[in-house]
Amino acid sequence: MSQTAAAHPQLDPTLALPFPQAALPVLRNPQLRRNVAHAIDVIQAKRSLLVAEKTDWQQLRQAASAIRAHALDNLAYYLEQFETRCTAAGGTVHWAADAAEARQIILDLLRQESATEVIKIKTMTSAEIQLNPSLEAAGIRVFETDLAELILQLGNDEPSHIVVPALHVNRSQVREIFARRMGLENLSDDPQALTAAARTYLRRKFLTVPAAIGGANFLIAETGSVAVIESEGNGRMCLTLPRTLITLAGIEKVLPRFQDLAVMLQVLARSATGERMNPYTSLWTGITPGDGPQRFHVVLLDNQRSSILSRPIERQTLKCIRCAACMNACPVYRQTGGHAYGSVYPGPIGAILTPQLMRMQHAKSLPYASSLCGACYEVCPVKINIPEVLIDLRAKVTDQERGRFNRFLDPMYLGMKIANFLFAKAWRFRAAQRLARIGLRLFTAGDGWIHSLPGLGAKWTQTRDLRGLPSETFRNWWAARTPVSVESNKEAK
Amino acid sequence: MRASLFITCYNDTLFPETGRAVVRLLERLGVDIEFRPQQTCCGQMHANTGFRGEAYSQAKRFVRLYHDTEAVVIPSSSCVAMIRDQYPGLFEELGNEALRKELAALLPRVFELSEFLIDRLGVEDVGASFPHRVVYHASCHGLRALNLGDRPYRLLAKVRGLSQAPLANTDRCCGFGGTFSIKNAEVSSAMLAVKLQDIVQTGAEYCTALDNSCLMHLGGAMHRQYAGMKTIHLAEILASTEAPIAEALA
Numbered sequence: 001m002s003q004t005a006a007a008h009p010q011l012d013p014t015l016a017l018p019f020p021q022a023a024l025p026v027l028r029n030p031q032l033r034r035n036v037a038h039a040i041d042v043i044q045a046k047r048s049l050l051v052a053e054k055t056d057w058q059q060l061r062q063a064a065s066a067i068r069a070h071a072l073d074n075l076a077y078y079l080e081q082f083e084t085r086c087t088a089a090g091g092t093v094h095w096a097a098d099a100a101e102a103r104q105i106i107l108d109l110l111r112q113e114s115a116t117e118v119i120k121i122k123t124m125t126s127a128e129i130q131l132n133p134s135l136e137a138a139g140i141r142v143f144e145t146d147l148a149e150l151i152l153q154l155g156n157d158e159p160s161h162i163v164v165p166a167l168h169v170n171r172s173q174v175r176e177i178f179a180r181r182m183g184l185e186n187l188s189d190d191p192q193a194l195t196a197a198a199r200t201y202l203r204r205k206f207l208t209v210p211a212a213i214g215g216a217n218f219l220i221a222e223t224g225s226v227a228v229i230e231s232e233g234n235g236r237m238c239l240t241l242p243r244t245l246i247t248l249a250g251i252e253k254v255l256p257r258f259q260d261l262a263v264m265l266q267v268l269a270r271s272a273t274g275e276r277m278n279p280y281t282s283l284w285t286g287i288t289p290g291d292g293p294q295r296f297h298v299v300l301l302d303n304q305r306s307s308i309l310s311r312p313i314e315r316q317t318l319k320c321i322r323c324a325a326c327m328n329a330c331p332v333y334r335q336t337g338g339h340a341y342g343s344v345y346p347g348p349i350g351a352i353l354t355p356q357l358m359r360m361q362h363a364k365s366l367p368y369a370s371s372l373c374g375a376c377y378e379v380c381p382v383k384i385n386i387p388e389v390l391i392d393l394r395a396k397v398t399d400q401e402r403g404r405f406n407r408f409l410d411p412m413y414l415g416m417k418i419a420n421f422l423f424a425k426a427w428r429f430r431a432a433q434r435l436a437r438i439g440l441r442l443f444t445a446g447d448g449w450i451h452s453l454p455g456l457g458a459k460w461t462q463t464r465d466l467r468g469l470p471s472e473t474f475r476n477w478w479a480a481r482t483p484v485s486v487e488s489n490k491e492a493k
Numbered sequence: 494m495r496a497s498l499f500i501t502c503y504n505d506t507l508f509p510e511t512g513r514a515v516v517r518l519l520e521r522l523g524v525d526i527e528f529r530p531q532q533t534c535c536g537q538m539h540a541n542t543g544f545r546g547e548a549y550s551q552a553k554r555f556v557r558l559y560h561d562t563e564a565v566v567i568p569s570s571s572c573v574a575m576i577r578d579q580y581p582g583l584f585e586e587l588g589n590e591a592l593r594k595e596l597a598a599l600l601p602r603v604f605e606l607s608e609f610l611i612d613r614l615g616v617e618d619v620g621a622s623f624p625h626r627v628v629y630h631a632s633c634h635g636l637r638a639l640n641l642g643d644r645p646y647r648l649l650a651k652v653r654g655l656s657q658a659p660l661a662n663t664d665r666c667c668g669f670g671g672t673f674s675i676k677n678a679e680v681s682s683a684m685l686a687v688k689l690q691d692i693v694q695t696g697a698e699y700c701t702a703l704d705n706s707c708l709m710h711l712g713g714a715m716h717r718q719y720a721g722m723k724t725i726h727l728a729e730i731l732a733s734t735e736a737p738i739a740e741a742l743a
Binding site: 019020023024027033313331332334335336367368369370371372373374375377378388391393394395396397398399412416417419420422423424425426429433436449451456459460462463464465466467469470472473474475477478479 | 500502504505506507508509510511512513516528530531532533534536538539540541542543544545547550551554579582633634636637638664665666668669670671672673674675676677678679680681682683684685687709710712713714716717
């Protein structure tokens, strides 16, 4: 497994390979592709079943979308309301403009506690700010308590999915990691035995480590509460046993009212894991004297979110509730898994979120990592029109290209500009059709098909043939034909 | 009924037989077909590759060219989706009020072929005969952007002699995606392999669709792999009759 981990670059968009190259090792790894396709097909099948039983699913989606859009349209108001209510209930709210500031706040809080160890609930936001390595570097040992995160941490691997982070690992691989790292030579790959091993390993930590870090599925402005939705109960442990609890949440996570959960929980569980209700829903408000953590901090992370909010088409990205239905439905993700996206946020939502979190300097191959089939939009419980955002981001990538002096050396750029010139006048297009017919004759085999093309065309012919150009375009046929009048046609009948 | 045929740039160049079939089919149904030779491209390729300004100039051409038509028929669902879903945004950002009005007035008169037959002409039985086993590939744009639903299946059901082969995972993309098939050729090919397996497994003689783009992708792989199956645009099936080699007579 450590070999697998080494094969993957860090999920750091500033270092990751462009998507097409990053996808190659996965495409050539049959085991990985089987793991991903199998896991996704199972979740997808469960989701379809449970969505189908909701006769008001489309209305639920509409309601969930409206709630999220309203929260974003009034984000400052609801965040301040959350801060006021949370503070009144004994919590402390911190504001972090970027990843570095969030890391520093959390590190300072842990140092105040003299913590040398910290337990964690699965939080993708902490991976976004690369919290674990920075804590480890500061001498604080981090223990992931979510089973999948634990597998990845022990296997020195990276998450490939936001709900099922170890989706690319199968149980015999899990057995190998646990056996090696926990010193359990005779461990079987029976799921019960594996979870029992994890339970024994983690229980000690739950009972002794004094501080926990978690994320938030939702922040409730009305009450100042935080909601964590999970399946394993490890979150509940982290939220109740340590004396200090730190919640890291993106500023977009806020919901206006407590009752909004009635909609969000219905769509989230069904979309994420194909369940009517997730096993553990934890809700708390500030601190309760004598019960649970006595020090509670919320770190609200911006990290480009307010700049995303300011752009009309892209702002819908922030409606996301991290259910991962889009990646489960995505035919690209099904082939590549998550690591190819070079970011903690993979799949369609990652393809739009990562470039925006990165201000597009990095990850500019991601908006193109989609065939625009629309399956993501169809399943999205908050109706994020991901293809629309992808296309808009592509336009932004191109606009960056336009300023570069060597842009015409890029064959795709050059081709697009030439095509635009040709499409502007029908006579130019006709001339190009004629030229193409003559030019492609060189490449057309005796069977009338093209098996190999140079340049960009080689990308096509590496796996597909192309039928040679027909001897006559449609427009030429039309121009030459004797018009069949509809009247005479009718008479003939 | 008069209708203007927007053949689309790639059908014009690569699949003229589809255009000829549309003409034969619609004339048989009593539609007076016209073809405006100034037409080129709808702008989809540019829009989806991130060339918004270029896409807009083609969109503008399209709207100006067809503003006075009774109906525009397009045998390509992805081009119709481009016009219906993306033109409004492009015109909102780059156009003026007059153009936006012209577009809004034109949009309800733009039809994908199966929409035109069923919704506009109100016909399902077009008098076609095609004695073969056929599998229908629901292209993503037809399925999700245009919500064509069962229209293509209803049209196929009325074709004499034709039997439809059921397809597994109908809603899964074939991996074409325009320039995606070039920019992400390997991922596209992996998706193609999975789709092709489902299609070939049906044992059908022909794979049909309302988009020659998907069919070019699938057909290109079928040919490369000697898969023993052919692709054919739905228009060509609907244009076929018991009359011998109708194509040659047209």
